[in-house]
Amino acid sequence: MKKPHFLLILFSILMFLGCKDSNNSKTSNTIEPVTEKQNPNIIFIYADDLGYGDVSAYGGIGLQTPNIDLLANNGIMFTNGYASSATCSPSRYALLTGTYPWRNKNAKILPGTAPLLIDTTQMTIPKMLKSKGYYTGIVGKWHLGLGNGSVDWNQHISPGPNEVGFDYSFIMAATQDRVPTVYIRNGAVDNLDPNDPIQVDYDKNFEGEPTALSNPELLKMKWHHGHNNSIVNGIPRIGFMKGGEAAKWKDEDMANTFLKEAKDFVKREKDHPFFLYYALQQPHVPRTPGPEFVGKSGLGPRGDVILEADWSIGEFIKTLKEEGLLDNTLIVLSSDNGPVLNDGYYDDAVEKLGDHKPAGPLRGGKYSLFEAGTRVPFITYWNGTIKAGKSDAIVSQLDLLTSLANLVDSDLKGPDSQNLLDVFLGKSNNGRDNMILEATSRTAFRSGDWVLIPPYIGPAVNKEVNIELGNSNEYQLYNLIDDIGQQHNLAASNPEKLKEMIAVFESIRGEDYKSIDQLELH
Ligand code: NG6
Ligand code: CA
Secondary structure, three states, X not given: OHHHHHHHHHHHHHHHHHHHHHHXXXXXXXXXXXXXXXXXXXXXXXXXXXXXXXXXXXXXXXXXXXXXXXXHHHOEEEEEEEOOEOOHHHHHHHHHHOOOHHHOOOOOOOOOOOOOOOOOOXXXXXXXXXXXXXXXXXXXXXXXXXXXXXXXXXXXXXXXXXXXXXXXXXXEOOOOOEOOOEEEEOOEEOOOOOOOOOXXXXXXXXXXXXXXXXXXXXXXXXEOOOOOOEEEOOEEOEOEEEOOHHHEOOHHHHHHHHHHHHHHHHHHHOOOOEXXXXXXXXXXXXXXXXXXXXXXXXXXXXXXXXHHXXXXXXXXXXXHHHOOOHHHXXXXXXXXXXXXXXXXXXXXXXXXXXXXXXXXXXXXXXXXXXXXXXXXXXXXXXXXXXXXXXXXEEEEHHHHHHHHHHHOOOOOOOOOOOOOHHHHOOOOOOOOOXXXXXXXXXXXXXXXXXEEEOOOOOOOEEOOOOEEOOOOOOOEEEEOOOOOOOOOOOOOOOHHHHHHHHHHHHHHHOOHHHHOOHHHOO
């Protein structure tokens, strides 16, 4: 009689402890189960062409970025954080859809007249978050195409951001150096005068309209390569545009315009969970700092606009603080591709560089298959939730869709997007095993400490921008831990590793990477 009674008591105690234990582990190791109301706000800040060495927290020299540093030093600073691509549109496509851009043959640098690159049936970060009750918005650079192939800029422009998951959008269509040079709010050109309609063409000029070639005397900034079509605000652009005078942006005001829009969005939407994609235009060309930043960096306009971007981020964070949102907001900051100095205008970026190294210790830059093309500043910050730290886990912007889905308790996924939520929150260092990197349609393969660059026909250096592209007629294999600057090609001395890397790369990528269209290369 005594024995079974004792066992029963023991069993009950163990059950009780067991339950208690599992409850404890829930609160200490994982995020609290989230209800719609408790979900944190999510903000993704995306710089344009900001390099690994352009941020002082990343060891950047000759330039101080105190506001980005604040996020880096009080959040997780990833040293192996990647954009999917070495150019803009493909990286943005991958970020929003969690899909490798090389799966979509149209995912290339887009002209301002390109149709929407994302299929409206595709899953996107904002769509996923909307399904969990978020209000979603984008402010800044879009560059993912608009419409179905022939946009009338004077009518409602669709499909665009609002058709792929954004409740609110205030964007520039493509890039600062491409027409149309107007802001578009929820599909309508801002400040458009119906009596002065906008026309845009990327093939031919409109009769009588000045271009950089016909009227060089009108230029306040000179073009170096490309950028010799329509002149807007004294700056020659890519593409031709006529009309829309009242709607044209003022380049020097762009940082303030986007900042105000981003702040207003937060103030408007603070009473429910929101997602904001704040896509800064800096330091992409043309570099047009506002008056307070002219000459401030000593490095010419490129340095000045980096300081301006950093200031914008600081002002924006001030607003989050003032609104009492910092403790309930996850901020992710990164860049869409690596750095470039001369990207088509004479703007002293090369001449005034001094000791500053935009790519830090990395080889190459924008457009390159070498590390500086895609390895970029990558920071997660969540006041009071993420503990400060540095992570060398391999993470890609591709992974945000599935990881954020996990954060908000959604089981939606992106096809190539991995759940790295614990890595992004600093609870784990187990990032990706491998990933494919892309640069103007060519692909390379990072796996663990190694990177493989297959042979590609094409110039070793793009002479216009003076960047090593990674093209070679031989396989290149680098160990990034021993050789972050990719100076020692180990393909010949380590044939086994080479073979292994090629096999895994081709199993993911297929073999058609070999036959990419050389005309598309930079
Ligand atoms: C290139 C432009 C470059 C930049 C880039 C897009 C020329 C010669 N060069 O074609 O200036 O606009 O496209 O940059 O036109 S990105 O960051 O949006 O990918
Ligand atoms: Ca870019």
